[in-house]
Amino acid sequence: MGQICHHFGWTLDYLLWEIDWRIVQRMLIDAPSYESKDEKDTKNNTKSVKMTEQNSEDLIAQLQQFK
Numbered sequence: 001m002g003q004i005c006h007h008f009g010w011t012l013d014y015l016l017w018e019i020d021w022r023i024v025q026r027m028l029i030d031a032p033s034y035e036s037k038d039e040k041d042t043k044n045n046t047k048s049v050k051m052t053e054q055n056s057e058d059l060i061a062q063l064q065q066f067k
């Protein structure tokens with residue numbers, strides 16, 4: 001919802017209480033989208049990340065800050 005508000009310059013209250021949600025849904029359906037070649041080639045549009053020792057340590061360090 002934050003991206004919708006940012007794109008149209010609306011406040012969250014305006015989006016929640018002043019705009020009919022069915023209209024917002026139609027706006028989202030009609031929004032342009034694209035697929036990259038990588039997305040077309042991957043199964044179920046998922047991407048994998050190769051876990052190495054370096055990026056596993058980075059992940060653990062990032063998770064530590066939420067303790």
